[in-house]
Amino acid sequence: MKLVDSPIIEGTVGLRQSTVLSKDSSTITDTIINTINGYDYELRAINKKIFDNPELGYKEFQAHNNIVALLHSLGFEVTPHAFGVATSFSCEVGTGGRVVVYNAEYDALPGIGHACGHNLIATSSIASFLGLAAALKASNLPGRVRLYGTPAEEGGGGKLKLIDAGAYKDVDACLMVHPGPPRPAPKSHDGHGCCVPTGLSYGTSLANKKFNVTYTGRPAHAAMAPYQGRNALDAVVLSYNGVSMLRQQTRPYDRIHSVILDGGKVPNVITSFTKSEYYVRSATLKEATALEKRVKACLDGAATATGCEIEYEVENEYADLRPNRTICTLYAEAMSLPSINSPVTCDFSNTEPGPGSTDQGNVSYVVPSFHGGFAIPCPPGAYNHTPGFTACAGTDEAHDLAVVTSKGMAIAGWKVLSEEAVAEKIWEDFEKDRREVDVEL
Structure with missing residues (x-):
């Protein structure tokens, strides 16, 4: 297996052709969705490998190697051990233009495995990357999409190391989603895990x-x-x-x-x-x-x-999460498309902080960022960071929902790359928010 051990490099894409190649928005959406659907076998396989082999922060060697091997087998060039972190990687497709990044987490928790569903986070980000890479190839428009392996979210601050290494310096948008148990409404949490009714486009953290x-x-x-x-x-x-x-x-x-x-x-x-x-x-x-x-x-x-x-x-x-409202809106609109039909809550009036903390918050202080939430089927009491949630995160239903979110993220990413007015609004929102928080990392 050939691995390119160098800084971030442009990948050659071995993507399956499933639609007519066109810049038309509806056709690009079809390209994204059909591409992600076409990788069903590979996505289920990588999800299972990560779930079945839980590894703690900075020790996710199997997850790193398995994802790198998958990307290489699909025709992409990959930078393993990227940014000076042994279990990080980077993969890029496209040339010029703006840059969209999807963060893939894959670390587990001591003794209880993937009780925060990071196997699903990795799966959704991989799928989004594949979908947006296909859209770029179909359109021949300038723009780049990257997939970053971001280890050690559970306290180790893997993304902090990537920030220090300059991974996000030229990035226009960074997206990821996080699973949680179903909850009645975002304001009714009692401090346990993620508070997601069916899905959240906008949510903060401590x-x-x-x-x-x-x-x-x-x-x-x-x-x-x-x-x-x-x-x-x-x-x-x-x-x-x-x-x-x-x-x-x-x-x-x-x-x-x-x-x-x-x-x-x-x-x-x-x-x-x-x-x-x-x-x-x-x-x-x-x-x-x-x-x-x-x-x-x-x-x-x-x-x-x-x-x-x-x-x-x-x-x-870990900084608080500062979601970019324009990206949140793009994701919510994409999830409501008839071809996805999985509407999510996007309530900017909810000012109550989310109960958890994440190093994606630090990323949101340096580039426009998105950290959506999606609910997976769980029995009562099966909150994040409990053995009950581990069992939920390994189900086929949870996998399917993670893939659904990936389609919304990929379509949102396409809007960032292809629409100048959207990109300008994203940065306008980001700069306004930075003035409000008045804190430098």
Whole structure:
């Protein structure tokens, strides 16, 4: 198998010809839909391979190799291990013009496999790439479509590494979708998983500031001379209680989670070292940063009260999701076409932040982005990040719904590449939103 180990390169396309080649919008739509339908076997196969072989962030070697092999077998040139990340890849088709990117996630969760449905995310993005690549070939218009492998979304911040490597510098739109359980309405969530009635075109997420904190005290015999010690366990307990009291003065959408990673070894020795991990979330990156300062004031106070030293170790930060409204509208319109007939909710008046966090939020701070949601059949209580949702994500019904979303994303991508006025409106929306958030990553 030939793999091109170089920067992003233009691919040669071995696409199946299923429609008359034309620039006509309706014919291009048919080209996209028929192409995606024509790859039914390959899409089901890659979905199953990813689902059956769950891998944690930055260890998704089988998923990476299987997707690269699939793309190569279909006639595309691929850059494996792209952007300096071992389990990332890049594939590009087209020349000149604007650039549309589809992000493919494929990392799993410890012990419960694909309980966030990233096998479906990868499948939908691969299918969208194939559909839009066929449209470009059919039209002979300038423009490029890329498929990025984006590992380690579950806390590892894979997209942050791609941003730092310049992967999105020339991109005009970046799209992906995420599965969740069916819910009555987007505003009725209780904090579990994705809140999707049948499908959402517009939805946000919480910014998330992640860090570790350590307290270092002084050991002493807990019975003979406790007064000679400095108790790091007291520091971590006091800090936890302080943060718990802080919650009374936080906003309803603020979230503070922590876990004690190291609380000491034996009870008869004054604990000299403790370590905790914190997630601090809020509606925007700016608000999360302000909340983080208040949390750290509690942690610093505990160090002062107990005479311990305190140190912080920053993990990473996920920005809040800033969906581009024009792209959201394009996707909603595409999903309502008779040839797709899967309408989704696109409610810009819903200002309630979504309950989760994603590194696609960081992408949305640097380029116009889309992160839609779609519901898959699940029994009550089978939320994202539960074993019940893992079972749901592996069904044929879930696969079929992921493929349906891919058609809407591909058609939206075509509009970005082929219509100047649409592209201008997308960037107008993006620049307006950037002025509103007033935060640089």
